[in-house]
Structure formats: structure tokens, C-alpha cells
Amino acid sequence: DADVTQTPRNRITKTGKRIMLECSQTKGHDRMYWYRQDPGLGLRLIYYSFDVKDINKGEISDGYSVSRQAQAKFSLSLESAIPNQTALYFCATAGQGTPHTQYFGPGTRLTVL
Amino acid sequence: SQQGEEDPQALSIQEGENATMNCSYKTSINNLQWYRQNSGRGLVHLILIRSNEREKHSGRLRVTLDTSKKSSSLLITASRAADTASYFCATDQTGANNLFFGTGTRLTVIP
Numbered sequence: 564d565a566d567v568t569q570t571p572r573n574r575i576t577k578t579g580k581r582i583m584l585e586c587s588q589t590k591g592h593d594r595m596y597w598y599r600q601d602p603g604l605g606l607r608l609i610y611y612s613f614d615v616k617d618i619n620k621g622e623i624s625d626g627y628s629v630s631r632q633a634q635a636k637f638s639l640s641l642e643s644a645i646p647n648q649t650a651l652y653f654c655a656t657a658g659q660g661t662p663h664t665q666y667f668g669p670g671t672r673l674t675v676l
Numbered sequence: 677s678q679q680g681e682e683d684p685q686a687l688s689i690q691e692g693e694n695a696t697m698n699c700s701y702k703t704s705i706n707n708l709q710w711y712r713q714n715s716g717r718g719l720v721h722l723i724l725i726r727s728n729e730r731e732k733h734s735g736r737l738r739v740t741l742d743t744s745k746k747s748s749s750l751l752i753t754a755s756r757a758a759d760t761a762s763y764f765c766a767t768d769q770t771g772a773n774n775l776f777f778g779t780g781t782r783l784t785v786i787p
Contacts, residue, residue, distance in 0.1 A: 604779065605764065606719075611773070655718075670717060
């Protein structure tokens with residue numbers, strides 16, 4: 564079984580809808596991250612969490628929120644989706660301390676019409 | 677932006693040739709990592725080089741790091757069609773809690 568899983572893998576939605584993307588991990592890592600990937604822009608960090616009570620904004624947090632329900636689960640919400648949130652979204656995990664090597668989920672392809 | 681920049685953006689070579697891609701960054705780092713991404717899939721960690729190392733090998737991969745120039749290179753020797761993917765550098769920057777990813781090099785290996 565994959566260590567980092569994401570659901571759904573693909574989603575098409577309409578402008579204004581609320582969307583939740585979920586991430587689960589079995590690696591026992593404390594650190595979890597959400598990124599979005601757009602063509603030509605690499606990965607940009609949306610939010611990250613170092614434990615259940617810790618939530619931090621990344622580079623592009625506007626329009627997104629997150630919830631760390633348990634050590635193994637980290638969900639990303641788009642409260643009111645807009646077309647420029649169409650992207651590939653990745654969850655990643657890392658253990659404590661350096662090096663901060665990250666382990667990625669398979670991604671969720673989100674299309675907002 | 678704290679992102680690294682990679683060069684070239686795209687590279688196309690014949691199977692069996694070597695592929696070299698470069699990464700430049702702007703700040704002090706603890707280490708630099710290289711990741712691979714097959715089309716539309718999650719990134720996979722390939723190799724890490726610490727700031728006090730100059731060169732590291734792993735199988736057909738060779739990574740160099742020049743902290744004075746704030747640059748790194750990834751060499752893939754004897755390339756195979758299966759090496760076709762995008763390659764990203766990521767810097768673990770001093771004082772930061774996250775990795776900063778470059779924009780990637782898209783490598784195509786022609787059989």
C-alpha cells in the first residue's frame with residue numbers, strides 16, 4: 564500500500580463550490596504539507612503542519628484552509644472554488660529534524676469550471 | 677521568491693547519452709535535494725547533498741554542489757528511456773522549516 568494517499572485523484576467542480584481534498588499517511592511522520600503545481604511554476608507551498616495543533620501558512624494560502632484531524636490526516640479545503648485554482652495538488656510528509664526529505668502523494672488533479 | 681531556478685527548462689537526448697541539469701539558488705542552505713516527477717505523478721526523492729559536501733553519487737546519478745556559487749548540478753549517466761521525467765531541485769534553507777522547489781527541468785530520453 565502507498566505510504567501517502569490522496570483522495571480524490573481527480574475532481575471537476577464549478578465556481579463557488581466548496582471542495583475538500585484529503586491526505587492520509589502511514590509513515591508516522593509529524594510534518595505534512597500541501598502544494599499546488601502549475602505548469603512552468605514548479606511547486607508552491609499552500610499550508611504546512613508540524614503536528615496536530617500546528618498549522619502554518621505557506622506562500623499561497625489565500626483562498627485555502629486546512630485541517631489536521633490526526634497525525635496521519637491533513638485535509639485541504641477550497642471554501643469557494645474559482646477557476647484559477649485549477650491545478651495539480653500534492654500532499655507531502657516529512658519526519659522531524661533535518662534533512663527535510665519529503666515524501667509525496669500521487670496528487671489530485673482539480674479542475675474548476 | 678526563494679525558489680531555485682533550473683537550467684535548462686527542457687532537455688532532449690538520445691538513449692545512452694549523459695544528461696546534465698543545473699540548479700541555482702539564492703540563500704544559505706543545510707542541504708540540497710533532487711526529486712524526480714513522472715508525468716502527472718508525485719515527486720520522488722532521488723538524492724541529497726549536504727552543504728559541506730561537494731559531490732555525491734548514487735547509481736547512475738552524480739550530484740555536485742558549489743556553495744560559493746550557490747549552484748548544483750545533477751548528472752544522469754547512460755540515460756534510458758525510463759529516465760524521461762521532470763527533475764526538480766529543492767533547497768533546505770538555513771533557518772527555514774520547509775523545502776523550496778525549483779521550477780524543474782523536463783528531460784526526454786529518445787530510444
